[in-house]
Amino acid sequence: MNVLYISYDGMTDSLGQSQVMPYLIGLSKKGHSISIISCEKKDRFKKLGDHIKNSLDSNNISWTPVPYSELPSIFSKQVNLVRIRYKAKKLCIEKKIELVHCRSYMAALIGLKLKMQFGIKFLFDMRGFWADERIDGNIWDLKNPIQKRLYHYFKKKELAFLKHADYTISLTENAKMEILSWKSFQGSELPIQIIPCCADLNLFSQNSIDSSRQAELRSELQIKKGDFIISYLGSIGTWYLLDEMLDFFNCLLTNNPNAKFLFITPDNENTILSKAESKGISREKLIIRSANRNEVPLYLSLSAVSIYFIKPLYSKKASSPTKTGEIMALGIPIITNAGIGDSDKIINDSGSGMLISEFNDIEYNRIINQIDVLLNIDKQKIMDASKKYFALEKGVELYHHVYMKLSEKKHTN
Numbered sequence: 001m002n003v004l005y006i007s008y009d010g011m012t013d014s015l016g017q018s019q020v021m022p023y024l025i026g027l028s029k030k031g032h033s034i035s036i037i038s039c040e041k042k043d044r045f046k047k048l049g050d051h052i053k054n055s056l057d058s059n060n061i062s063w064t065p066v067p068y069s070e071l072p073s074i075f076s077k078q079v080n081l082v083r084i085r086y087k088a089k090k091l092c093i094e095k096k097i098e099l100v101h102c103r104s105y106m107a108a109l110i111g112l113k114l115k116m117q118f119g120i121k122f123l124f125d126m127r128g129f130w131a132d133e134r135i136d137g138n139i140w141d142l143k144n145p146i147q148k149r150l151y152h153y154f155k156k157k158e159l160a161f162l163k164h165a166d167y168t169i170s171l172t173e174n175a176k177m178e179i180l181s182w183k184s185f186q187g188s189e190l191p192i193q194i195i196p197c198c199a200d201l202n203l204f205s206q207n208s209i210d211s212s213r214q215a216e217l218r219s220e221l222q223i224k225k226g227d228f229i230i231s232y233l234g235s236i237g238t239w240y241l242l243d244e245m246l247d248f249f250n251c252l253l254t255n256n257p258n259a260k261f262l263f264i265t266p267d268n269e270n271t272i273l274s275k276a277e278s279k280g281i282s283r284e285k286l287i288i289r290s291a292n293r294n295e296v297p298l299y300l301s302l303s304a305v306s307i308y309f310i311k312p313l314y315s316k317k318a319s320s321p322t323k324t325g326e327i328m329a330l331g332i333p334i335i336t337n338a339g340i341g342d343s344d345k346i347i348n349d350s351g352s353g354m355l356i357s358e359f360n361d362i363e364y365n366r367i368i369n370q371i372d373v374l375l376n377i378d379k380q381k382i383m384d385a386s387k388k389y390f391a392l393e394k395g396v397e398l399y400h401h402v403y404m405k406l407s408e409k410k411h412t413n
Contacts, residue, residue: 001121001407002033004097004114006088006107008080011036011052011063012044014266018293019322020103021052022200025059026396032403035062035095037087039080042067064091077106085110092118099123099406105130105154108161115164121406124165129175131155132315137238159184166409167402168192172341175318193402196342198395199325201387203294206330206379209301217298221287223260228252229287231262231303231332233296233323236271239316241309244359246279248307248335251364253285256371262287264299297330305374306332309359312339325390328352331379335367350385351377 005024010016016038028034036056040049045065056063066083069076088110091097099121102111108124115122131154134140140147162168162179168191170176176192179185202208223229230252236242252259261281263272269288276286291299300306306327310316319341327334334353338344347353354374356363 001403002095002098003027003035003101003403004088004091004095004099005034005036005101005103006084006110007036007038007103008084008106009038009103010040010044010068011038011056011065012040012048014293017052018200019197021055022392023198023396023399024061025056026392027399027403028059028061030396030400032400033095034060035064035091035097037064037066037084037091039068039084040065042070062095081106081109085113088114089117092120099403101125103127105157105161109157112161112164115166121166121409122164123167123169123402123406124161125169126158126161126175126318127171128318129158129315131158136311136313136315139238162190166191166406169195169399169402170318171196171320172318173345174342178317191405193398195395195398196320196390197322197325198392199322199329199386199390200392201329201390204297204300204326204329204386206301206383208297209330210298213298214301218302221262221289221302223287223302224258226258228256228259229262229303230259230335231264231300231306232308233264233300233306233327234308235265236267239310239319241311241359242272242275243279244309245307246276246281247359247361248309248364248367249285250279250281251361252368253281255365255368260285260287262289262299262303264289264291264296266290296326300327300330300332303332305335305353305371307335309337309356310340312337316340325386328382328386328390331382333374333377333382335374346385346389350382350388352382352385353377 007020011021024034053063064087066087069079071079092114097120100111100114101123102108103125104127111122114120131151135142135151140151142148142151170192173194176194180190232245249261272288273283289299308321308323324343334347336343336353336355338355338357344355347355354367354370356367
């Protein structure tokens with residue numbers, strides 16, 4: 001199909017490089033003609049624009065970057081949408097677009113209008129309950145009349161996207177079941193395909209780990225032979241519970257004084273250090289490093305287990321943490337909390353980690369007392385589970401299946 005992919009996130013953003021481009025490159029290789037419109041931040045575009053363009057060009061993907069407005073938030077979104085809409089209409093005509101594939105709600109605002117105007121297929125790649133995330137993440141406050149109005153506007157639009165989409169992509173089965181429980185869709189056969197955040201299993205692979213470089217990194221980070229490394233991967237951000245993870249680590253230190261906490265994060269280390277200091281955790285017990293995408297598997301490989309705690313709020317029914325598949329792909333067991341997307345089912349069914357049900361010392365120590373069980377999990381079993389649930393090739397194949405369904409539907413209309 002001739003596909004227009006609209007993303008409010010930039011291809012020069014790390015998210016664009018890990019969770020957009022690999023799928024689209026795979027779909028291009030399956031014969032689809034892909035055009036991308038994305039919003040690009042000035043500094044990132046200046047640094048990475050040429051590299052991204054060369055990568056997309058070499059995979060026969062057309063890219064139309066739109067400059068991200070630096071006006072205050074409420075105004076910048078309007079400017080960005082106008083810029084994207086203008087380019088999108090132009091491309092629909094020039095390239096005879098048959099399908100508009102919209103990443104999340106901002107893009108879907110444009111995609112739905114394009115469907116109505118040009119009669120093209122509309123794929124709503126929802127990514128999560130966006131408006132509810134704004135509330136759960138304290139970005140919007142329902143006590144603020146403007147933000148309350150925005151929330152209700154997007155919840156109304158959410159229903160319209162789902163109703164008029166020729167297909168919807170959900171990251172989790174949990175979110176799909178939630179949608180089908182809504183009054184508007186009870187008893188309906190809403191076309192929803194589950195595609196979680198997949199991992200590049202060629203990059204996140206034991207085979208990609210250079211043992212000599214691993215030994216050098218251990219020395220560089222002053223990791224001794226008897227040290228027990230627990231890792232955290234990614235930004236701390238809105239959803240991740242740093243306090244609770246440090247509380248867990250404090251309990252672990254009581255049980256194992258040789259434990260060290262490795263943070264692989266782009267965030268300012270002072271955020272972590274100040275929290276740790278307030279909890280009496282020594283600086284020497286923390287290793288905080290940023291890493292580019294190609295370095296992440298090497299850093300992760302130093303850890304015996306990996307941990308992440310996420311706020312278990314309503315919107316997280318739709319969450320599929322990218323790090324889950326990446327960590328599992330290296331055979332590393334996971335410690336996380338229950339109530340996030342499909343994580344409970346995946347981790348329980350695959351036996352690839354342990355779930356806590358509450359954030360308190362009793363629960364932390366319950367897991368810590370079973371650390372040996374975690375360490376004895378067959379690494380191959382965890383890696384096989386990653387392949388089953390999170391293989392990028394599987395994600396590409398599922399998108400291809402949806403594209404072909406829509407192509408068939410177009411030719412039978």
